[in-house]
Amino acid sequence: MEENITLQIGKRLRKRREKFNMTREVFAEKAGISPQFLAEIENGKKGMSVTTLYKICNNFKISADYLLFGTMPPKPLSETTKEAVPILSEPYRSYTEDIIEIVNDIINESQGKYKKSKH
Numbered sequence: 001m002e003e004n005i006t007l008q009i010g011k012r013l014r015k016r017r018e019k020f021n022m023t024r025e026v027f028a029e030k031a032g033i034s035p036q037f038l039a040e041i042e043n044g045k046k047g048m049s050v051t052t053l054y055k056i057c058n059n060f061k062i063s064a065d066y067l068l069f070g071t072m073p074p075k076p077l078s079e080t081t082k083e084a085v086p087i088l089s090e091p092y093r094s095y096t097e098d099i100i101e102i103v104n105d106i107i108n109e110s111q112g113k114y115k116k117s118k119h
Contacts, residue, residue: 009047
């Protein structure tokens with residue numbers, strides 16, 4: 001693995017850990033790795049196995065796309081939004097569905113451009 005890539009992944013992992021307000025020790029314990037190994041990952045000195053990546057993503061609900069590529073998957077519509085759209089009367093229902101589709105297209109397109117520009 002390129003050092004630059006491991007450093008980027010490590011920085012993103014540290015950012016998520018800090019967002020959770022967790023110490024290295026607590027985060028490492030929940031991830032099933034040592035605090036020293038976590039420090040080495042965060043500092044870009046070591047890469048992690050697929051198993052470790054899986055554990056981190058699964059245990060902390062962190063997107064693998066985010067850790068590996070720096071992108072977040074689009075969030076699904078909230079339950080409130082899903083429930084509200086069908087009860088709207090026309091033409092508001094059609095307008096709302098069109099707006100949601102446009103926003104989703106913008107998000108997906110911007111993530112595609114981001115991925116291409118990062119590689």
